[in-house]
Amino acid sequence: MNDRPTGPGSAGERLLQSHLGTGDRAAAFYDRQVQPQLTPQMLEFIRRQTMVFLSTADAAGNCDTGFRAGPPGFVVALDARTLTYPEYRGNGVHAGNGNIVENPHLGMLFIDFTHHHIGLHVNGTAQVVGDTEQRRLYPLLPTDTAQSRKPALWVHLTVDEAYVQCSKYIPHLEPAPRPRSLTNRPKDGDYFVSPAPDRRRSEYQGSGHGLPARQHE
Known part of the structure; x- marks a missing residue:
């Protein structure tokens, strides 16, 4: 059967x-x-990872996916049932974290693209916590998860289950320094939409030196 x-x-x-x-x-x-909690092998795997994919949904089931990256160990394993990771100032939308406020279920997917070509799913119940409060509860949290940036929030996950993502379709990627941006690359905010109007051009007309157009009396 x-x-x-x-x-x-x-x-x-x-x-x-x-x-x-x-x-x-x-x-x-x-x-x-x-597994109902993280095994020692899973904990060691998470400590080596530099990226994680996130899945959330609001109270109505509308989904959002996210991506976070940082130095190895930026997702901190507090114990076998608890993970936490920092959130920094971004575009101000808080799509994923807003979903967590409504619906605390969070899915995390760690993938090793470079060495063992294997992944780890971690699902659980999350809450969004301020940096001061999280550090009061966990004073040994790292302070260097991003250069010269202080976390605004932390996402705190209680693990419900964790399991392997098999290696069959995981591609191989080689780590490399990030190249300098191309000069003709659109800005992030204009990459997938039409560029926003240049307000400076509407305010300053006709002058090659960026000065207001001369008013004729």
């Missing part, structure tokens, strides 16, 4: 497993791979 015993996974997963006849394989994966 393909019906697996009660355990990890959603009702939707179980429905598809039954329909496609994969219940036995799924049960074996759940039994061996899905």
Whole structure:
């Protein structure tokens, strides 16, 4: 039979497993791979990572994906059930963190593209905490997670489950210094939309020196 015993996974997963006849394989994966907390191997893996992909949804189920990066260990493992990472000043939207305020479920995906070509899913319940409060509770948090930048917030995750992302489709990437931006590259804010009007041009007309156009009496 393909019906697996009660355990990890959603009702939707179980429905598809039954329909496609994969219940036995799924049960074996759940039994061996899905962990209720981070194993020592998982903790060591997270300490080496320099990036993580994030998934959140608001109370209505509208999704957002995010990406964070930093030096190795910028996602801090406080213990086998707790992760935290810093948030810095950005565009002010707070899409992912706003979702967490409404719906605390957070999915994290760490991928090693350069050495072992393997990934780690970590799912849990998160909250958004101010920097002062988080450091009061955890005074040993690192202060050098980004050069000359102080975290505005921390995302604090209580782990519900963690499991492997297999290596089959993970591409190989080589670390390299970031090249200087191309001179003809649009600014970030103009990259996917039409450039914003240049207000300076509307205020200063006709002068090659950036001075207001002369008014004729």
